[in-house]
Amino acid sequence: MRFAVVQFPASNCDQDAIHAARILGHDADYVWHKDTSLNGADVVIIPGGFSYGDYLRTGAIARFSPVMQAVSEFAKNGGIVIGICNGFQILCEAGLLPGALIRNRSLQFRCEHVFLKTANYETPFTCRIPKNKILRIPIAHGEGCYYADPETIQKLKQQNRILFQYCDKDGNLTEQANPNGSLMNIAGICNETWNVAGMMPHPERACEKILGSEDGALIFHSIIYSLTEKQKKTGEKIQAGHK
Amino acid sequence: MKAKIIITPKKAVLDPQGKTVQGALEQMGYKGIRAVHVGKYIEIELDGNDRETARKQLDEACHRFLSNPVIEDYKLEIED
Numbered sequence: 001m002r003f004a005v006v007q008f009p010a011s012n013c014d015q016d017a018i019h020a021a022r023i024l025g026h027d028a029d030y031v032w033h034k035d036t037s038l039n040g041a042d043v044v045i046i047p048g049g050f051s052y053g054d055y056l057r058t059g060a061i062a063r064f065s066p067v068m069q070a071v072s073e074f075a076k077n078g079g080i081v082i083g084i085c086n087g088f089q090i091l092c093e094a095g096l097l098p099g100a101l102i103r104n105r106s107l108q109f110r111c112e113h114v115f116l117k118t119a120n121y122e123t124p125f126t127c128r129i130p131k132n133k134i135l136r137i138p139i140a141h142g143e144g145c146y147y148a149d150p151e152t153i154q155k156l157k158q159q160n161r162i163l164f165q166y167c168d169k170d171g172n173l174t175e176q177a178n179p180n181g182s183l184m185n186i187a188g189i190c191n192e193t194w195n196v197a198g199m200m201p202h203p204e205r206a207c208e209k210i211l212g213s214e215d216g217a218l219i220f221h222s223i224i225y226s227l228t229e230k231q232k233k234t235g236e237k238i239q240a241g242h243k
Numbered sequence: 244m245k246a247k248i249i250i251t252p253k254k255a256v257l258d259p260q261g262k263t264v265q266g267a268l269e270q271m272g273y274k275g276i277r278a279v280h281v282g283k284y285i286e287i288e289l290d291g292n293d294r295e296t297a298r299k300q301l302d303e304a305c306h307r308f309l310s311n312p313v314i315e316d317y318k319l320e321i322e323d
Contacts, residue, residue: 056283057311064308093311100313102252107259147256147314181257 001224003028004041006071006087008062013048013085013202020204021045024220033065043080043223044071046087048140048202058101058143059089068094080124080223081196085141088188088198097191097198098156099148105181109142113213114179114201116187117167120160123190124226125197128218134171135164135215137201139179144200146182146189153183164188164199244289246301247320250310251282285309294321 003021007014007030014030021028031038033051038044052061062068068090075081075096083091091097104110116135118126129135148156156162164187168177173185180200188199203216252258258280265279289297298321310317 056309060308060311092313098313100311102256102314103259105257105259107263145257149255149313181259 001026001042001227002040003043003045004031004038005029005045005047006031006033006067007047008033008049008051008065010051010053011047011049011086013204016202017045017047017084017204020207020216020220023207024217024224026224031067033062033067036066036070038067038070038074041074041079042227043082044074045204046071046081046083046090047204048085048087051086051090054086054143057093058086059091059093062086062090063094072096075191075196078193078195080227082125082219082223083196083198084202084204085139085144085200088200089143091196091198096196097189098152099146099189101143101200102145102147103143104141104145104179107142109140110144110179111138111140112179113138114187115167115169115171115177116164116201117171117173119162119165120190122160123163123194123197123222125188125190125219125222126163128222128225130218132171133215133218134167134169135218136213137203137206137216138213139201141180141200144180144182146180146184146186146200148183156186156189157184159192161190161192162186162188163190163197164201244292244294244297245322246285246287246289246297247322248285248287248301248305248309249282249318250285250305250315251280251317253314253316256314282315289321292323297321 165185203219206213206216260281261279
């Protein structure tokens with residue numbers, strides 16, 4: 001599989017994402033924010049960081065960069081896109097995911113490992129996560145409080161589009177386990193067509209034993225597995241720009 | 244012409260900055276503060292003098308880019 005990792009000015013988790021994809025045995029290349037093609041990638045990662053200095057709002061300026069046109073088109077054609085941290089904020093700003101990420105309730109920048117409960121195991125992003133496994137994955141953000149109006153939250157719930165929720169080590173969705181004040185302890189969500197996901201925690205920083213957790217790799221394995229199955233079934237590949 | 248845009252968090256959205264500033268003001272001894280909302284102020288200098296066209300354009304820009312309608316409200320004023 002081939003991963004494209006989008007680089008904006010002040011992205012800072014792009015190298016982590018490339019590294020994670022490569023150590024898991026896949027090809028990964030950077031795509032510059034001014035590029036208009038994704039070079040035939042199978043998966044697009046919008047990495048974490050502080051794109052465009054977080055000026056105006058997190059992700060507000062990045063969404064209008066040329067590469068985001070290509071990402072939107074890729075997503076519309078069913079391509080797999082995952083936004084991590086600032087990437088999640090960008091996808092929300094771009095309207096590819098509902099809601100918004102606002103300042104943490106505590107006003108603190110939180111940089112620590114958190115526990116995550118998977119709320120839906122039947123998605124391309126979660127299908128290889130063992131049932132009832134509590135993931136341990138790091139976060140590092142100041143604006144990760146997920147907000148959406150009550151109708152949107154209701155819809156996310158009804159359609160099972162919440163992917164991950166902050167929980168304690170036993171899987172309880174407590175207030176204390178919620179590091180940023182997100183509604184319903186939401187840590188990650190998916191779009192209506194199940195091919196675009198966003199999450200505040202960093203799975204790419206949890207793919208090796210030496211980093212203290214390999215749980216993030218389960219999310220990458222899920223993406224690879226679902227893509228492989230899909231390609232086996234349909235025999236075709238979703239094209240991301242030109243090779 | 245000059246456009247003045249004030250962006251504030253929607254009432255339903257948690258505003259921890261506002262809450263924290265309110266707490267600090269109260270701690271300093273200022274009385275009678277019911278709520279504090281922290282937002283943004285943007286000033287845009289404009290060429291020409293066609294207010295209506297400017298308003299239409301900036302209204303769109305406010306909606307698409309300068310504010311996020313999911314979490315913010317905005318007020319747009321244009322003056323000479």
